[in-house]
Amino acid sequence: MIENINWYPGHMKKTREMIQENLKMIDLVIEVIDARIPISSRNPIINDIIGGKPRVILLNKMDLADGRENDKWAALYKSEGHYVVPMNCMTGAGLSNLLSLLGKIQEKRNETLGRKRNLRMMIVGVPNVGKSSLINRMIGKKSAKTGDRPGVTRGKQWLTLENGMQLLDTPGILWPKFEDPSVGLNLAFCGSIRDETMDLATLALELIKVLQERYPQLLKERYKLEELGEEGLDTMETIALKRGFILPGKRIDYERTARTVLDEFRSGLIGTITLERCE
Incomplete structure (x- = not known):
């Protein structure tokens, strides 16, 4: 999980x-x-x-x-x-x-x-x-x-x-356990935890949910979406359709969609984004 x-x-x-x-x-x-x-x-x-x-x-x-x-x-x-x-x-x-x-x-x-x-x-x-x-x-x-x-x-x-x-x-150092689950997610979004250790489709879905709430306009502009889905999964599937990430049998290629969203977030292509705001 x-x-x-x-x-x-x-x-x-x-x-x-x-x-x-x-x-x-x-x-x-x-x-x-x-x-x-x-x-x-x-x-x-x-x-x-x-x-x-x-x-x-x-x-x-x-x-x-x-x-x-x-x-x-x-x-x-x-x-x-x-x-x-x-x-x-x-x-x-x-x-x-x-x-x-x-x-x-x-x-x-x-x-x-x-x-x-x-x-x-x-x-x-x-x-x-x-x-x-x-x-x-x-x-x-x-x-x-x-x-x-x-x-x-x-x-x-x-x-x-x-x-x-x-x-x-000194080498990079993490800590034994993330008490707040959002900390682990944020580190994973930004690439501080190896992608190989987690399910990328689920990780990208979580990122889309965050962006949909905090930076909806950037998400719409990057992926040419007229509207965002009611749920993060709806938005993720629409992104896949827009980019043509479809497998045989008209199935959504969640893996490719996930890698694209994560890569484009990490490289700044979606826009300038701060996930933790200074209140």
Whole structure:
């Protein structure tokens, strides 16, 4: 069942231990989250481990999210005492703002300590949220493996930036159980949980239900629908008919329809969408 999404491989336990072991050497934590799901993509385990350590919350994939919601979430996290930088780690948009902020943090820290030392940072986040793409942008070359599949990065990597700052990359980490079923769904919608572990047709149907409620116009425009169905399944079947996803015997190809909807949501083709709104 989709409601019981539960994915916590052994390497995630090791990642948690790695973060705990290295935290004492770190001056600053960069927490990468998905701007489309600013709550669901924040791992409560990371929050517990890091505690009061200074933190930059990087709202990645800002271009895929609703711009008005990006501003609201940034304001909220700033009010909680965090640094916040909206960014697109794939294109590098927002990188100059991040590097400028890190320079100011290092300068302020050195003034407080009364000596110069390059900033040591740790990057954390859930799988497939953009950590490796961020690192590639920060160090100016491709040294960290990247991929659109969660769990590509394994093991600890210390990297040095051109300005001398040091960066510790950690693999993506989820938590043992999602107390709120919507959290697991949101992570699955955005690709932070492997598609192979769930029924894609059911997952896409759940996404269509959410979009039908919150972004009906975008759904109609993308799939050229005059009206949405009374139920999510009706809309899904209409999308299949519009796209010609029909199997022999005039049966709906739910699998192909599901992959199309999920892929087009994840790539921003349906529109700029934020699934968790800042109330």
